[in-house]
Amino acid sequence: MNKINFYLLEYAYSYILRHKNKNIFIVTVFTLLVALLATLFFVTSSLRYELKERIANQSDIIIQNYKAGMPAAIDVSVLDKLLEIEGVTAGKLEVQGKYYFRPKESTFYLLGVDAFEMQDDPVVAKLLEQYELSDSEMLVSKNVQDIMNQAYYKEYFNFIKPDGSLHKVSIKASFDVGERVELKNLIIMSKDTLREIFGYSADEGSDIALSVANKNELEFISSKIRLLLPNAKVTSKDDLLLEYEKLFDYDSGVFLSLFVIALFTFFIIIYDKANGLSSEEKREIGILKAIGWCVEDVLHAKFYEATLLSFFSFTLGLGIAFVYVFVFKAPLLGAIFTHENMLEIHNFQLNIHIELSYILLIFLLSVPVYIAATLIPSWRVATLDADEVMR
Incomplete structure (x- = not known):
C-alpha cells in the first residue's frame, strides 16, 4: 500500500459507526486487555528500576551477627578480621535499626553516622555536609516530623532504651526525601547516641559494611566470610x-494468571472473528463487488477498519494504564507486587519508567493479530463471486 486512499478510509470509518454496538464491545475488550497488560508491565518495570536504584546505594557486602537465630550486636573486632580478606578494600561498623513508636503505631528507621565517615547514600552524605550534629541532636524526615508533632514532640523526642529509661534527643532540622520514599521514616543521629538508645557498648554496632574492589568477586568473598x-x-x-x-x-502465579486470562479472553474474540463473517457483513461485501469493487479495494477498506479500531484501543489502553499506575499509583494491583520483605519495597513511588520492549510486546500481541483476524475472513469472502456471496 503505497499511499492512503481517503475514500476507502472514510468508508471504513462510516462502517465502524454503522456497526457501533459490535465495535464498542470489541474496543472495550481490546482496551481492557491492553490496559491490564500495560499496567502489569508498567508496575514491574517501575519497581525494578526503583529497586536497582536502591541497591546502587547499598554497601557491597553487609554482615549481621546472629545468636540463637536472632539478630544481635556485632563487635568491632570482627571488622579487623574481615579487612584482612583479600579483595576487601574498606569497611565500617554501622549502627542502625528500627524503632517502633507505639502511640502512633509507626516504625522509624534510625541511622547512626560519624561526621568524617564516608556515606554510601548520597542523600545522607548531602545532609551531613549541610548540618553538623552533636550527640544530643538528630535530623528527621518531614514524615517523621509530622508524626512526632501529632504526639506533641516538636523540639525533641524521648526514646525508650532497652532498660526502660528515656533518652532525650533534640530535633535539629527536618529534611525532604523527595522521590526516595524508602527514606520517609528516616532519623539521623550520631553513632554514640544511637548506641545508647539501642543499648550497645562503645565497641558494638548493628552490622558491618564492606567495600570490594572487584564486584565480580562478591559471591566468592561472601563465601569466605560465611566460613x-x-x-x-x-x-x-x-x-x-x-x-x-x-x-x-x-512465572509468579498472580502475574501468570492475569496474563493468561487476559490473552485467553482476547483470543476467544479473535477466533470468533477469524472464524467467519456474519451474513450481513458478507452481503455488504457482495454488494461492493457488484458495484465494481475489486478484492484489493475490499481488503484495503477492511485494513483501514481494523487499523482504526486496534490503534484506537491500543492507545486508549496504554493511556488508561499510564494514568492508573503513574498518576493514581496502582491501587489494589500494586499491592500484589509489593509486600514486607528484606528490601522493604512496600514503600514505593512508582516513578515513570517505561521499557519500550514491553510496549512493543503488547503491540505485537494485539494489533497485528486483530488486523489479521479481520483481513483473513474478508479475503475469503471477497474472492467469491458477488452473486454467490449475496445468495
Whole structure:
C-alpha cells in the first residue's frame, strides 16, 4: 500500500459507526486487555528500576551477627578480621535499626553516622555536609516530623532504651526525601547516641559494611566470610538482585494468571472473528463487488477498519494504564507486587519508567493479530463471486 486512499478510509470509518454496538464491545475488550497488560508491565518495570536504584546505594557486602537465630550486636573486632580478606578494600561498623513508636503505631528507621565517615547514600552524605550534629541532636524526615508533632514532640523526642529509661534527643532540622520514599521514616543521629538508645557498648554496632574492589568477586568473598563467621548473615548486592528477581519473576502465579486470562479472553474474540463473517457483513461485501469493487479495494477498506479500531484501543489502553499506575499509583494491583520483605519495597513511588520492549510486546500481541483476524475472513469472502456471496 503505497499511499492512503481517503475514500476507502472514510468508508471504513462510516462502517465502524454503522456497526457501533459490535465495535464498542470489541474496543472495550481490546482496551481492557491492553490496559491490564500495560499496567502489569508498567508496575514491574517501575519497581525494578526503583529497586536497582536502591541497591546502587547499598554497601557491597553487609554482615549481621546472629545468636540463637536472632539478630544481635556485632563487635568491632570482627571488622579487623574481615579487612584482612583479600579483595576487601574498606569497611565500617554501622549502627542502625528500627524503632517502633507505639502511640502512633509507626516504625522509624534510625541511622547512626560519624561526621568524617564516608556515606554510601548520597542523600545522607548531602545532609551531613549541610548540618553538623552533636550527640544530643538528630535530623528527621518531614514524615517523621509530622508524626512526632501529632504526639506533641516538636523540639525533641524521648526514646525508650532497652532498660526502660528515656533518652532525650533534640530535633535539629527536618529534611525532604523527595522521590526516595524508602527514606520517609528516616532519623539521623550520631553513632554514640544511637548506641545508647539501642543499648550497645562503645565497641558494638548493628552490622558491618564492606567495600570490594572487584564486584565480580562478591559471591566468592561472601563465601569466605560465611566460613569465617558461621553465625553471621552475609548479604551482598548480588544476593539483593537475586532476591528481587524472584519477587518479580514472570512465572509468579498472580502475574501468570492475569496474563493468561487476559490473552485467553482476547483470543476467544479473535477466533470468533477469524472464524467467519456474519451474513450481513458478507452481503455488504457482495454488494461492493457488484458495484465494481475489486478484492484489493475490499481488503484495503477492511485494513483501514481494523487499523482504526486496534490503534484506537491500543492507545486508549496504554493511556488508561499510564494514568492508573503513574498518576493514581496502582491501587489494589500494586499491592500484589509489593509486600514486607528484606528490601522493604512496600514503600514505593512508582516513578515513570517505561521499557519500550514491553510496549512493543503488547503491540505485537494485539494489533497485528486483530488486523489479521479481520483481513483473513474478508479475503475469503471477497474472492467469491458477488452473486454467490449475496445468495
